[in-house]
Amino acid sequence: xxxxxxxxxxxxxxxxxxxxxxxxxxxxxxxxxxxxxxxxxxxxxxxxxxxxxxxxxxxxxxxxxxxxxxxxxxxxxxxxxxxxxxxxxxxxxxxxxxxxxxxxxxxxxxxxxxxxxxxxxxxxxxxxxxxxxxxxxxxxxxxxxxxxxxxxxxxxxxxxxxxxxxxxxxxxxxxxxxxxxxxxxxxxxxxxxxxxxxxxxxxxxxxxxxxxxxxxxxxxxxxxxxxxxxxxxxxxxxxxxxxxxxxxxxxxxxxxxxxxxxxxxxxxxxxxxxxxxxxxxxxxxxxxxxxxxxxxxxxxxxxxxxxxxxxxxxxxxxxxxxxxxxxxxxxxxxxxxxxxxxxxxxxxxxxxxx
Amino acid sequence: xxxxxxxxxxxxxxxxxxxxxxxxxxxxxxxxxxxxxxxxxxxxxxxxxxxxxxxxxxxxxxxxxxxxxxxxxxxxxxxxxxxxxxxxxxxxxxxxxxxxxxxxxxxxxxxxxxxxxxxxxxxxxxxxxxxxxxxxxxxxxxxxxxxxxxxxxxxxxxxxxxxxxxxxxxxxxxxxxxxxxxxxxxxxxxxxxxxxxxxxxxxxxxxxxxxxxxxxxxxxxxxxxxxxxxxxxxxxxxxxxxxxxxxxxxxxxxxxxxxxxxxxxxxxxxxxxxxxxxxxxxxxxxxxxxxxxxxxxxxxxxxxxxxxxxxxxxxxxxxxxxxxxxxxx
Numbered sequence: 267x268x269x270x271x272x273x274x275x276x277x278x279x280x281x282x283x284x285x286x287x288x289x290x291x292x293x294x295x296x297x298x299x300x301x302x303x304x305x306x307x308x309x310x311x312x313x314x315x316x317x318x319x320x321x322x323x324x325x326x327x328x329x330x331x332x333x334x335x336x337x338x339x340x341x342x343x344x345x346x347x348x349x350x351x352x353x354x355x356x357x358x359x360x361x362x363x364x365x366x367x368x369x370x371x372x373x374x375x376x377x378x379x380x381x382x383x384x385x386x387x388x389x390x391x392x393x394x395x396x397x398x399x400x401x402x403x404x405x406x407x408x409x410x411x412x413x414x415x416x417x418x419x420x421x422x423x424x425x426x427x428x429x430x431x432x433x434x435x436x437x438x439x440x441x442x443x444x445x446x447x448x449x450x451x452x453x454x455x456x457x458x459x460x461x462x463x464x465x466x467x468x469x470x471x472x473x474x475x476x477x478x479x480x481x482x483x484x485x486x487x488x489x490x491x492x493x494x495x496x497x498x499x500x501x502x503x504x505x506x507x508x509x510x511x512x513x514x515x516x517x518x519x520x521x522x523x524x525x526x527x528x529x530x531x532x533x534x535x536x537x538x539x540x541x542x543x544x545x546x547x548x549x550x551x552x553x554x555x556x557x558x559x560x561x562x563x564x565x566x567x568x569x570x571x572x573x574x575x576x577x578x579x580x581x582x583x584x585x586x587x588x589x590x591x592x593x594x595x596x597x598x599x600x601x602x603x604x605x606x607x608x609x610x611x612x613x614x615x616x617x618x619x620x
Numbered sequence: 621x622x623x624x625x626x627x628x629x630x631x632x633x634x635x636x637x638x639x640x641x642x643x644x645x646x647x648x649x650x651x652x653x654x655x656x657x658x659x660x661x662x663x664x665x666x667x668x669x670x671x672x673x674x675x676x677x678x679x680x681x682x683x684x685x686x687x688x689x690x691x692x693x694x695x696x697x698x699x700x701x702x703x704x705x706x707x708x709x710x711x712x713x714x715x716x717x718x719x720x721x722x723x724x725x726x727x728x729x730x731x732x733x734x735x736x737x738x739x740x741x742x743x744x745x746x747x748x749x750x751x752x753x754x755x756x757x758x759x760x761x762x763x764x765x766x767x768x769x770x771x772x773x774x775x776x777x778x779x780x781x782x783x784x785x786x787x788x789x790x791x792x793x794x795x796x797x798x799x800x801x802x803x804x805x806x807x808x809x810x811x812x813x814x815x816x817x818x819x820x821x822x823x824x825x826x827x828x829x830x831x832x833x834x835x836x837x838x839x840x841x842x843x844x845x846x847x848x849x850x851x852x853x854x855x856x857x858x859x860x861x862x863x864x865x866x867x868x869x870x871x872x873x874x875x876x877x878x879x880x881x882x883x884x885x886x887x888x889x890x891x892x893x894x895x896x897x898x899x900x901x902x903x904x905x906x907x908x909x910x911x912x913x914x915x916x917x918x919x920x921x922x923x924x925x926x927x928x929x930x931x932x933x934x935x936x937x938x939x940x941x942x943x944x945x946x947x948x949x
Contacts, residue, residue, distance in 0.1 A: 333852055365855030372853075377846040381945055382868055392854040428944045444854070 279306035280484040281330070281368075281452050286343035288322075288329050288508075295557040299325040301508040302343070304586075307484040307501075309451060314487045314499030314516070316531065318553045322508035323488045327454045330486075331370055332360040348451060366396040368452040369445035374461045375437035379429040385437075386410065386425030389444045396448050412443040416473060435466035439473065446477060453478075454486045459494060471498050492535055496520050504528050507554045507564035510586055514594035524589040524596035524605050526569045529613040544615070563599065571608060575599050621940065625933065632929040639925045640918065644685050647914050653677075654716050654912035674699070675716055677914070688713065688918065713915030715908075722919045725904060730923075732802045733900035735812065736819045736892060737885040743824025745878060748831025753867060755832065756839035767832065774829035783822040783895045790818065800896035819892050827881070831874065838870035845869065872942050876935050883931020887924025 288300040300322040307313045315323045328334055329341055332352060345352040347368055352360060372378035380388060389412060390405035397405070406425065413421035416439040429437055438458060445453060455474065459467035475498055478485055487499055495502055495516065502519040504512040504527065512525040523529055530549035551568040554560055566572040566579040573579075578599045589596040589605075598605065655671040656663070663671075672678040676687070676698070690696055691711035698705040698714070707713070712722035751771065755764040774782075790797045800818045803811040842848060843866050851865040888902025901920055908916035940946045 331853055333849060361855050361857065363855070364853060370853045372846060372850060374846065378850045380847040380851070380865055380869070382943060391856070395855045395860075430945050444850075 279308045280348055281486070282306040282344070282346040283326075283330065284344040284346075286326065286329060286345060287341070288325050288334065289340040290338055291340070292557075297556045298508050298559065299556055300329065301559075303503075303505065303508075303510050305501075305503050305510070305513065307452070307486060309484050310478065310482045311500045312478065312485040312487055312498055314489060314495035314502045315505060316489060316492065316495055316502060317505035318490060320507075320553045320556060321505040322556075323505055324456055325508075326505075327370065327456055327486060327488055330452075330454060331364055331368060332357070333364075362396075365392055365450070366448045367450055368454065369448065369450040371438075371441050371445045371453065371455040371458045373457040375434070375441040376429060376461075378441060379437065381429060384426050384428055385432065385440045386413070386427075389413070389425075389440065389447055392444050393447045408447060409443070412447050413440065416440070416443040416446075416477070417469075418443070434462050435469060438462060438466075438470050442470070442473065442477070446481060446483075449481060451483055452486070453483045454488070456488045457490070458487070460489070460491070467494070468497075474498060492520065492531060504531070507559050508556055509564060509583075509597065510595075511565065511597045512589075512595065513586065514589070514591070518589075518591055518594040522591070522594075523609065523613075524594065524602075525565075525598050526571055526600075526608075527565045529609060530568070533613055563597070570612075571600060574604070575601075621937070625937065628933045628936065632933065635929055636922060636925055640688075640922055641685070643918055643921045644681070644688070647912075647917065648681060650912065652912060654914060657912050658716060712919040715916055716913045717911055717916075722915045725916060726901075726919055726923065729899060729901045729904045731804060732898050733886060733888055733893070733902065735802065735805065735816055736823070736889055736898065736900060737882060739813075739816055739820040740823030740827070741878070741882050741885070743820050744827035744831055747824055748828035749835045749871075749874065751828065751832040752835030752837075753839050753862070753870075755836045756843065757862060759840065768836065771829035771832040774826050775833070777826060779822055779826060779891045780895055782826055783818070783892065786818055786822055787895070800898060802898055816898075819889075819896050819898065822895075823885075823889070823892060831878070834877065835870060835874055838873060839866060842866045842870040868942075872939065875938050875942065879931045879935035879938065880928070883928045883934075884924075886927040886931075888920065 283306065284304045286300055286303045287298070290297040290299060303322070303326060305313060305315075315326065317323050325334075329339075330345055330347070330352070332355075334341065336357070341353055343353060347363065350363070352363075379385065383391075386406065386409050389409035390402075393405045393408050394400055400408075410421045410425050413424055418424050418436055418439050424432075424436075424440075429440070432440060438461075442458075458474070459470050462470060471494060474485065474487075477483075487494070489495060499516050501515055502513070503510055504519065504525065506527050512519055512523065512528050519528060520532070523532060527549070530547070533547040534549060536546055549568055554564050554567075560567050560580075562578070562580040562582050563569070563572070563584050569579065582599070584597040584599050586595045586597045588594065590602055596605075600608070653668065653672070654677065655668045655675060659667055659671050669678070676684065679687075687696055691707060691709070691713060693709055695709035695711045696707055698707060705714070707721065710723065712726070714721055715725060748771075751767045755767045758764050787799075791799055797817055798814065801815040803815050805812045843862075845866075847869075848861060848866050851861045856865070886901075888900060888905050890900075890902030890906050892898075893900040893903045901923070904916060905920040905924075907913075908920065
């Protein structure tokens with residue numbers, strides 16, 4: 267059994283996911299989008315989930331909110347939110363938690379907001395679903411208040427505008443206001459800054475951090491951007507092919523990464539501080555098919571070091587094991603000392619890794 | 621919005637002038653003369669010339685057209701002396717056939733076609749959109765397949781086939797309904813509805829096929845939109861998600877097609893009117909064309925054009941009301 271990193275503050279984690287598996291039956295075969303992932307997030311902390319497209323990060327977050335079509339997705343494992351077991355919970359009960367105890371910020375705020383309704387109305391609607399006794403005026407007041415808190419100027423006027431009248435950054439702020447309108451304890455942000463300009467990205471991330479201080483929510487930040495993770499996350503989970511390959515604190519995973527896939531991610535990002543002439547080292551090949559996952563370690567066809575321990579990487583799925591430091595887990599067959607040596611020798615000089 | 625409507629009305633005016641010119645021109649391009657048709661086989665050339673003179677079709681074309689337009693806006697006078705006939709505005713002339721004022725013919729026929737179309741439209745919209753929506757929500761189920769199968773059957777049938785089947789089943793075989801007839805709504809709403817039930821059912825069923833398929837496709841597309849996922853993530857109930865968020869977005873293209881469909885149908889539903897023996901606009905048009913009854917043809921063709929043009933404007937305005945991203949300027 268995989269041992270999870272111990273909660274640091276002694277408080278029990280608000281979200282605990284254990285051995286989560288999400289399967290879709292399609293005409294081409296069974297897609298194992300998430301294949302045995304475990305993690306937990308406490309209130310006031312941020313977990314960054316990192317990986318390429320198709321690594322299972324978004325499927326994981328949608329599974330937590332119970333947004334998968336029950337007819338198509340087979341979900342097993344445990345998802346415990348504030349002590350409540352979500353897997354197998356009747357839809358009506360999950361619905362009552364959605365938007366109130368757990369909320370989500372989506373990637374592209376333009377398509378995630380309804381084009382025909384004013385921004386304010388959509389926020390007020392989110393409030394009224396969970397406050398059925400709240401009148402129109404109260405909901406409006408609350409929505410205007412939230413718009414102001416996420417830094418939208420003239421919130422009273424902006425309330426009556428449509429999403430297309432907002433700029434990209436303002437739309438994402440509105441989306442955040444909508445997610446936070448019911449004071450959720452768990453906030454999942456799925457690539458919240460991917461669709462935005464870099465300057466606006468930084469503002470949105472700052473805003474998320476500030477609001478976390480204020481609301482003390484547990485946050486899951488899904489991204490493929492390691493820069494974003496290093497800026498706001500406390501812990502990192504690296505996913506590949508629907509499995510967790512590395513898990514630990516930001517410091518551990520980004521500074522002393524243990525998995526060749528994490529190395530690959532780090533060395534394919536340019537750094538401002540490094541040698542401008544040094545070439546980036548992209549990860550060769552493509553993300554694996556989730557229907558036909560490579561045997562053994564799913565990363566082995568793309569791994570430069572897969573041959574170093576005979577057939578093991580090809581035949582045996584590596585388990586997530588302690589990587590040395592407390593709370594740092596890695597799923598790799600390479601011996602610990604060899605990992606350290608290879609990292610120093612091949613990776614530490616490239617990209618943001620340095 | 622106001623400027624938009626004014627501009628569209630101006631364009632509409634030009635469209636109508638062009639249509640009336642073309643109709644006028646086409647009418648005179650036809651080799652046969654209405655005077656000959658009216659006069660019968662044994663007429664001499666002199667008789668025909670006399671009739672032509674009485675009808676006013678011996679005049680040069682531009683003059684006839686000017687007279688026609690003048691009649692619409694200020695009224696006109698036909699003949700002189702004892703045969704003098706004043707025709708106040710809006711004057712569309714007199715039927716070549718029985719000298720009845722065309723405006724009177726229109727006033728008689730229009731309510732019939734209006735009643736047929738509006739009743740039918742209500743039926744086909746309600747039936748089509750609800751079938752399509754439920755099918756989309758239950759995609760792949762028996763309900764979905766049955767509903768879409770039935771609507772395919774509907775889409776491939778013709779009014780004169782399905783209408784006659786209904787007529788046989790509900791009137792001749794079982795006597796559940798009386799033979800269709802038109803009673804003005806203001807006179808007796810109950811009889812108005814009963815008398816028109818058959819044409820409504822016919823049009824409703826046949827046209828609902830298109831709307832069911834269209835709204836099913838639209839709904840399926842909308843259900844996969846990000847904003848629908850957002851609505852669910854807020855914790856809205858399935859019903860709220862489907863009606864307030866998905867249907868609202870899916871309905872836009874349906875409004876467009878429905879508007880144009882209704883506009884076109886108002887110009888006359890000839891086949892339906894003929895099958896059920898209703899004296900509507902469509903029948904009046906076809907009869908007038910057969911008889912080369914120019915004043916009636918002009919009036920009905922123009923009226924049909926007016927309906928289509930107006931329906932277009934209404935659709936555009938509705939579009940802006942539904943979708944705030946559409947700015948009319």
